[in-house]
Amino acid sequence: MSRNRNETKESVLCPYIGTMYTHFPEKRGTPRQPGICSNLVAKLVLNSNIFTNPEHALDGLQEYSHMWILFHFHKNDSTHTRAKVTPPRLNGHRLGVFATRSPNRPSPIGLSLVKIDRIMENVIYFSGVDMIDQTPVIDIKPYIPQYDSPNVNMPLPYCDENLVEENSNSPAPDTYSLFNISAVNDSQPDENGISQVTEALDNLNVRDMDGEEDEERNNDMGGPTLNIRQSFPDSRSLIRMGEREAPDGEEEESERQASGVSITFGTSPSSRDIRTPAWINNPPVPILTVYFRERALSQLQQMGVKGEQKKAVIENILKEDPRSVYLRERIENSNYVFRIAELYVSCRFDDRSHTVTVFQVFQENVVQNEQ
Numbered sequence: 001m002s003r004n005r006n007e008t009k010e011s012v013l014c015p016y017i018g019t020m021y022t023h024f025p026e027k028r029g030t031p032r033q034p035g036i037c038s039n040l041v042a043k044l045v046l047n048s049n050i051f052t053n054p055e056h057a058l059d060g061l062q063e064y065s066h067m068w069i070l071f072h073f074h075k076n077d078s079t080h081t082r083a084k085v086t087p088p089r090l091n092g093h094r095l096g097v098f099a100t101r102s103p104n105r106p107s108p109i110g111l112s113l114v115k116i117d118r119i120m121e122n123v124i125y126f127s128g129v130d131m132i133d134q135t136p137v138i139d140i141k142p143y144i145p146q147y148d149s150p151n152v153n154m155p156l157p158y159c160d161e162n163l164v165e166e167n168s169n170s171p172a173p174d175t176y177s178l179f180n181i182s183a184v185n186d187s188q189p190d191e192n193g194i195s196q197v198t199e200a201l202d203n204l205n206v207r208d209m210d211g212e213e214d215e216e217r218n219n220d221m222g223g224p225t226l227n228i229r230q231s232f233p234d235s236r237s238l239i240r241m242g243e244r245e246a247p248d249g250e251e252e253e254s255e256r257q258a259s260g261v262s263i264t265f266g267t268s269p270s271s272r273d274i275r276t277p278a279w280i281n282n283p284p285v286p287i288l289t290v291y292f293r294e295r296a297l298s299q300l301q302q303m304g305v306k307g308e309q310k311k312a313v314i315e316n317i318l319k320e321d322p323r324s325v326y327l328r329e330r331i332e333n334s335n336y337v338f339r340i341a342e343l344y345v346s347c348r349f350d351d352r353s354h355t356v357t358v359f360q361v362f363q364e365n366v367v368q369n370e371q
């Protein structure tokens with residue numbers, strides 16, 4: 001059953017803390033998750049209407065490699081949300097909206113994990129983009145694997161090893177009965193409860209991070225500041241090796257520099273308990289093979305070295321099939337055009353051979369007559 005958003009009783013007003021500037025002026029062709037084009041850069045500019053000096057609110061964030069961004073799906077066209085949605089990767093199969101990452105949800109809030117490349121004053125440059133240009137940001141938080149990933153052990157100050165060992169043989173407490181969850185009356189909620197123009201690909205390139213702003217910022221803060229490096233507990237007490245080797249890509253996440261020592265956070269046996277539905281790893285839709293017509297290749301070649309990078313970005317977006325189920329059913333054999341910053345990419349999908357052919361990659365101001 002769908003419900004009009006205006007009818008919902010409970011709501012909370014979240015101020016926008018900033019705006020993201022990405023290469024994707026529209027939903028069409030925007031990667032569905034940050035990992036699809038993990039090297040693609042974007043920037044988040046903090047507003048100055050919340051803090052007089054918004055850069056103060058970022059002090060310390062430079063110590064982290066990744067952050068969560070909570071943002072508003074402000075370009076959702078539908079005023080109605082449905083309980084069941086059709087994720088593109090499930091090829092038409094319907095699922096409960098809360099079992100998916102669909103942007104069409106009762107509270108239109110997106111959550112993306114991105115890599116922090118550089119922080120300059122009130123601007124965060126990051127990589128990994130699945131938001132459209134000028135998406136408003138509700139909040140950002142540092143990614144802390146010890147808190148955010150069930151794969152990673154808590155550092156010892158937070159985790160009493162003796163307690164873990166003592167309890168390891170006893171069954172986990174039944175927290176449902178412990179807190180009498182079933183006594184909660186669901187039907188009676190608690191009343192008190194709670195363009196600017198897209199910057200071109202070339203301009204968003206990331207420069208080296210040198211940390212020069214640290215000292216300046218500390219002085220700027222006036223009052224006493226906490227030196228995070230010094231306040232870290234003895235690094236030995238943080239190290240705890242896991243029982244299995246980190247899978248590919250996990251290593252970068254699990255290695256941190258603190259007190260000048262590289263710390264490896266191990267994985268715990270509980271990682272076996274992490275479950276995701278089979279379709280996450282084995283979706284019923286294939287990875288597509290991407291072909292480029294001669295014309296598209298020569299257009300890319302004319303862009304020099306950047307052309308190669310742009311080709312890789314286009315390939316990554318297309319091989320994951322950016323079409324919605326609705327579009328997939330309707331536009332087979334007709335042109336699909338999407339934009340990446342100033343570029344228009346024109347292509348055609350062939351769902352029988354699981355291929356997509358790129359015909360042209362052209363700039364906005366260049367008139368294209370033929371295909």
Ligand SMILES: C[S@@+](CC[C@H](N)C(=O)[O-])C[C@H]1O[C@@H](n2cnc3c(N)ncnc32)[C@H](O)[C@@H]1O
Pocket residue numbers: 027028030031032033034072073074075076101102103109110111112113130131132134135136
């Ligand atoms: C599937 S959602 C995932 C977002 C986030 N990683 C999450 O899991 O909540 C990403 C898609 O949302 C759409 N999208 C991105 N930014 C949007 C915005 N500001 N308004 C509406 N739709 C947006 C694009 O089609 C993009 O491919």
